[in-house]
Amino acid sequence: MDNLNKKLTVMAETTTSDMGPFGSCIIEGKPDPSTIVIVGASGDLTARKLLPALFNLYLNDYMPDPFLIVGCARSKMSDEGFRKKMKKALIDTNNLDNQKWETFAKFLLYRVIDYKSLHSFKNLADSLRDMDREYGTGGNRIFYLSTPPSLYKTTAIMLGKAGLSNEKTNQNGWSRIVVEKPFGRNLNTAIDLDRSLHKYFHENQIFRIDHYLAKETVQNILMFRFANAIFEPIWNRQYIRQINIIAAETLGVEHRAGYYEQAGILRDMFQNHMMQLLALTAMEPPSMFEAERIRDEKVKLYQAIRPFPTRDLQNYLILGQYGSGIIDGKKVTDYRHEPGININSLTPTFAGMKVLIDNWRWQGVPFYLTSGKRLSKKLTEIVIHFKDVPHSLFRQTLGEEITANQLILGIYPDEKISLTFQTKNPGAKLCLRSVAMDFQYHQNYSGPVLDAYEKALLDCMLGDHMLFWRQDGVEICWSFLTPILDKCETCQDRSRMLLSYESGSWGPRLLKRSKGEEPPP
Numbered sequence: 037m038d039n040l041n042k043k044l045t046v047m048a049e050t051t052t053s054d055m056g057p058f059g060s061c062i063i064e065g066k067p068d069p070s071t072i073v074i075v076g077a078s079g080d081l082t083a084r085k086l087l088p089a090l091f092n093l094y095l096n097d098y099m100p101d102p103f104l105i106v107g108c109a110r111s112k113m114s115d116e117g118f119r120k121k122m123k124k125a126l127i128d129t130n131n132l133d134n135q136k137w138e139t140f141a142k143f144l145l146y147r148v149i150d151y152k153s154l155h156s157f158k159n160l161a162d163s164l165r166d167m168d169r170e171y172g173t174g175g176n177r178i179f180y181l182s183t184p185p186s187l188y189k190t191t192a193i194m195l196g197k198a199g200l201s202n203e204k205t206n207q208n209g210w211s212r213i214v215v216e217k218p219f220g221r222n223l224n225t226a227i228d229l230d231r232s233l234h235k236y237f238h239e240n241q242i243f244r245i246d247h248y249l250a251k252e253t254v255q256n257i258l259m260f261r262f263a264n265a266i267f268e269p270i271w272n273r274q275y276i277r278q279i280n281i282i283a284a285e286t287l288g289v290e291h292r293a294g295y296y297e298q299a300g301i302l303r304d305m306f307q308n309h310m311m312q313l314l315a316l317t318a319m320e321p322p323s324m325f326e327a328e329r330i331r332d333e334k335v336k337l338y339q340a341i342r343p344f345p346t347r348d349l350q351n352y353l354i355l356g357q358y359g360s361g362i363i364d365g366k367k368v369t370d371y372r373h374e375p376g377i378n379i380n381s382l383t384p385t386f387a388g389m390k391v392l393i394d395n396w397r398w399q400g401v402p403f404y405l406t407s408g409k410r411l412s413k414k415l416t417e418i419v420i421h422f423k424d425v426p427h428s429l430f431r432q433t434l435g436e437e438i439t440a441n442q443l444i445l446g447i448y449p450d451e452k453i454s455l456t457f458q459t460k461n462p463g464a465k466l467c468l469r470s471v472a473m474d475f476q477y478h479q480n481y482s483g484p485v486l487d488a489y490e491k492a493l494l495d496c497m498l499g500d501h502m503l504f505w506r507q508d509g510v511e512i513c514w515s516f517l518t519p520i521l522d523k524c525e526t527c528q529d530r531s532r533m534l535l536s537y538e539s540g541s542w543g544p545r546l547l548k549r550s551k552g553e554e555p556p557p
């Protein structure tokens with residue numbers, strides 16, 4: 037409830053006709069004065085995502101006052117060296133306002149850390165205490181683990197041993213730890229990681245980040261479903277034939293060979309982002325818009341996912357790996373010839389999955405989850421395919437099938453909601469045409485928009501868990517995926533299961549589908 041109290045609800049008067057005379061907004065309060073410690077700050081994530089997000093929060097006046105950002109990593113660097121490196125990263129991604137940057141950069145500091153040395157973590161603790169005194173950050177700290185996942189356990193334990201997780205001994209300031217996915221490699225390692233986190237941190241101090249949850253249009257799914265009376269009554273097996281969830285990318289593995297070879301598409305995209313999109317689309321309404329209730333409903337949904345029959349995997353799962361091809365008019369190499377990738381690699385870069393949910397609402401409705409790298413275009417969307425009309429009075433006259441209604445929840449590149457339906461084509465001839473009613477998400481809005489990392493960081497500073505994973509959800513999803521991964525990774529005809537697809541295509545052949553089921557785009 038503390039988190040909720042930090043938010044001030046206002047009913048803002050607005051003249052926007054779409055919103056009616058009143059639109060209800062929640063204005064976030066300012067986070068407490070605090071220090072954001074980025075552990076592993078010399079890495080790619082800090083330069084590409086975290087620093088740009090923190091700088092944008094600063095520009096939009098969402099940062100705590102005062103705040104400090106302390107980068108820590110093994111590389112030797114001075115505060116000034118760290119600032120220069122971050123400035124360069126920001127110039128690469130933004131038009132940098134130099135004056136604002138100079139003020140912001142004063143609150144950027146850097147400390148060298150040896151992940152294996154408790155002494156080093158104790159020095160960090162001393163430094164943080166000194167900084168609190170000098171800058172007035174009140175002992176409130178976020179430790180954002182931006183290290184390779186193999187260092188999560190040790191780092192969390194070292195932080196704990198150095199007294200940095202203990203809120204009581206720390207001038208009563210709060211201490212939070214943020215962990216990036218992957219949360220383990222399978223069920224056992226996820227449990228093991230969680231035990232290590234919990235050695236020194238309580239569940240309410242742990243933030244398991246999934247940036248998909250913090251995307252505006254993903255947050256909007258619950259609003260769309262549960263703030264309108266007209267969609268929920270048809271949101272079930274009686275009216276819906278199938279649902280497609282797709283997250284397609286044109287990017288390849290880039291410079292992440294070390295991580296991706298170990299992860300593959302199932303761990304990289306399905307165990308987290310795809311499962312969250314599935315939950316938001318299919319879960320029951322919670323009784324309140326409150327973190328724990330929402331996470332409870334997600335868990336109930338995950339519990340209802342039918343386990344795959346591992347002997348009959350080919351009817352539920354296809355895996356692919358990209359070959360060479362053309363993306364955006366340029367020739368691109370195949371996965372196995374990407375830098376750092378094993379020439380015989382069997383790591384999948386594409387997966388298509390047919391998921392069934394065993395509950396009253398969804399019995400018999402297939403959910404097709406598709407994600408892959410080096411596909412034809414970057415596209416993230418959820419498509420609800422409604423059933424055909426029960427009887428068509430036009431069939432005899434028009435001799436044509438009537439296209440069923442479709443609702444698209446566009447996440448990228450079009451942030452939109454689009455409903456297609458049939459109308460009469462104007463003119464003397466009697467014929468039908470499909471038309472779309474579109475809502476562009478930013479229509480009639482001109483305020484600041486937070487990108488996913490900005491929103492996630494802000495919520496963590498505010499102590500709001502709504503957009504973060506809870507461990508029970510992580511574990512249930514792993515118990516669904518682990519048998520599939522085990523089967524795929526140990527079976528003898530592993531190479532036969534992996535289909536090659538051309539870069540720039542829509543992936544390998546589609547799953548066998550029952551009659552009438554729509555393929556993905």
Ligand code: BG6
Nearest residue numbers: 247283285287304305309416448
């Ligand atoms: C990350 C994955 O979590 O999500 C990447 O590790 C993937 O492999 C990325 O490219 C996709 O995110 P977005 O926001 O670009 O759809």
